[in-house]
Amino acid sequence: MIEDKNPQRTSLSELGEFGLINHLTKHFSLNNSSTIKGVGDDAAVLAATDKQTLVTTDLLIEGVHFDLSYMPLKHLGYKAVMVNLSDVYAMNGTAEQITVSIAISNRFPLEAIEELYAGIKLACDTYKIDLIGGDTTSSTKGMLISVTAIGSAKEEDVVYRIGAQETDLIVVSGDLGAAYLGLQVLEREKQVFQVDPNNQPDLDAYTYLIERQLKPEARKDVKGILEELEVQPTSMIDISDGLSSEIMHICSQSKVGCKLYEDKIPLDPQVISACEEFNIDSTMVALSGGEDYELLFTVPIADFDKIKGNPNFSIIGHITAEDQGLNLVTRANQEIALKAQGWNALKQE
Amino acid sequence: MIEDKNPQRTSLSELGEFGLINHLTKHFSLNNSSTIKGVGDDAAVLAATDKQTLVTTDLLIEGVHFDLSYMPLKHLGYKAVMVNLSDVYAMNGTAEQITVSIAISNRFPLEAIEELYAGIKLACDTYKIDLIGGDTTSSTKGMLISVTAIGSAKEEDVVYRIGAQETDLIVVSGDLGAAYLGLQVLEREKQVFQVDPNNQPDLDAYTYLIERQLKPEARKDVKGILEELEVQPTSMIDISDGLSSEIMHICSQSKVGCKLYEDKIPLDPQVISACEEFNIDSTMVALSGGEDYELLFTVPIADFDKIKGNPNFSIIGHITAEDQGLNLVTRANQEIALKAQGWNALKQE
Secondary structure (H helix, E strand, C coil), rough: HHHCCCCCCCHHHHHHHHHHHHHHCCCCCCCCCEEEEEECCCCCEEEEECCEEEEEEEEEEEECEEEECCCHHHHHHHHHHHHHHHHCCCCCCEEEEEEEEEEEECCCCCCHHHHHHHHHHHHHHHCEEEEEEEEEEEEECEEEEEEEEEEEEEEHHHHCCCCCCCEEEEEEECCCHHHHHHHHHHHHHHHHHHHHCCCCCHHHHHHHHHHHCCCCCCCCCHHHHHHHHHHCCCCEECCCCCHHHHHHHHHHHHEEEEEEEECCCCHHHHHHHHHHCCCHHHHHHHHHCCCCCEEEECHHHHHHHHHHCCCCEEEEEEEEEEHHHHHEEEECCEEEEEEEECCCCCCCC | HHHHHCCCCCHHHHHHHHHHHHHCCCCCCCCCCEEEEEECCCEEECCCCCCEEEEEEEEECCCCEEEECCCCHHHHHHHHHHHHHHHCCCCCCCEEEEEEEEEEEECCCCHHHHHHHHHHHHHHHHCCCEEEEEEECCCCCEEEEEEEEEEECHHHHHHCCCCCCCCEEEEEEECCHHHHHHHHHHHHHHHHHCCCCCCCHHHHHHHHHHHHCCCCCCHHHHHHHHHHHHHCCCEEEECCCCHHHHHHHHHHCCCCCCEEHHHCCCCCHHHHHHHHCCCCCCHHHHHHHCCCCCEEEEECCCHHHHCCCCCCCEEEEEEEEHHHHHHEEECCCCEEEECCCCCCCHHHC
16 A cells, blocks of 8 residues: 555665665664674674573465555564564563565565654664664565574573473453454454445444554563563463463473463453454464464463562463363363464465 | 476465474574574573674565576575575674575465575585575565675674775685676577477586585685685675675775775686687676676785685785776776776666
């Protein structure tokens, strides 16, 4: 849509590859003393440190992971960074650098790529991240973004998926399911628009849902909150594919089972009302929706008093012995086995 | 081509995303003590070290950077790693880890992706690199590979593009132009094949050229050779876009000029004979061909005796004052200004 509305179009080939990278990155400044050299040499250089280094990468592809008919490019740039920072925070680390590679077809003018980078810059400024490298090339079709995030943590602070112990409490930050429902609202509006382009949608009832889908925030704050509470998680993961899929990763790697309580799963009121409207089960949305970018972690049961009542966290269950399996206790007090129904990028197309 | 010849086809969606990643990475072992945790958590974890960390990334796209009609997938995987390691070596560093993200359309069966990963694994085994992460997703069209390489170097060993000084010698490893000519040979054979699929090409005269295009090696050895010679380069870059483009990066960042000598540019005999056959100027091929992945560096003139006669290196010119510009002294002893004619990925399509 941006392409049609934008009066100014500068062809990408006018600038050339190095001109384009310079043009896009010149307004980025460095926020971290660990960044010795960012963009502009064969490789970026990071300072030696007594911390461990965390590395994670994600690839977002037009038509698979995003739809530009309702995802503004600035939001896409922001979200591509968030998705990666979230993985660093899920190790209980501090994110410090990113590289961003993009491939773009000629249908995008320079002004569109500037929008994308404006979103990347906003994310870098807000989260104190340095853009230290990347690659810009043409694609034969569509757009894709590959981001690698680099962070650090003291060895004793790093939290893996592997450490959950029997009787540990299962805790989640924020609330779940809103991003998935935001996507449903946007998909519906896209279809309405295709039928009647003059229809003016009233999206006031869905603002939180749409924001969670288009402009998610990674939970940078959780590390600090847990430090203040003097709680060290025994395992942690970020919720990108839905609660069900993520707790399965923790349980399989930690060789434990779990019991989740349906009535403890945190849901925003907009999620509950949208589920009624779309006639979807809200628990299913929380379990399988994905893209929430909240953190799921386990803490020793001795920390119950420190966590309970904290407005940032919900205790949603506890870890059991491996042979008890992975179960959800429903509101009707029935135990049902959890199934992985996370979003599978390979099933698309 | 592999798709047509392969009798066994396993659909990617049968495995699912996590199954696919597990399947592809299970045979990879860790080579470096700096890798604390590779694939399998939210982020990889690297050990704290007293060295600086080097980070570089490159994106390869089907139809832009490679043509699967003559690039076997195993070679593609190998080359995608080499391209990134070369950037780490160009900082005078040691490459230790990579992340690999791939997007693949459904036209590729599992067996094709296994071939790609066989090439990545061969590169990892040969160069002692650990695969520590990545992302695997579907694409709406074609294949792409995004690799990020991570390395390390002592602070005092890192060589930037910025340090070239007036009177420094300009040195290049290996020989230049072969990869570009290999591409010309392969393109010609592709056209012959399209006209006459039964034609059996005789490529004996081009084996070196084709190998340089399809299976380039990054110059891991140069760091050790220079250490033995007790030579510390003042600036360094890898030759991915052609000698002309790379010396321009060094000169512009170091704020110096240069004088290159046409008769000193190292060329393999196959390059010379192929240039005659294709009626191309061999100097132009070396200056603008690209994809050689040799290292271009500058050393103090005091090191002349240490470098001269070394079979790994050719002294091809020297650094001058900035106001003298960038010049090539031809075999006819004429000075002509250098122009950047490096390969520009944005001009494709």
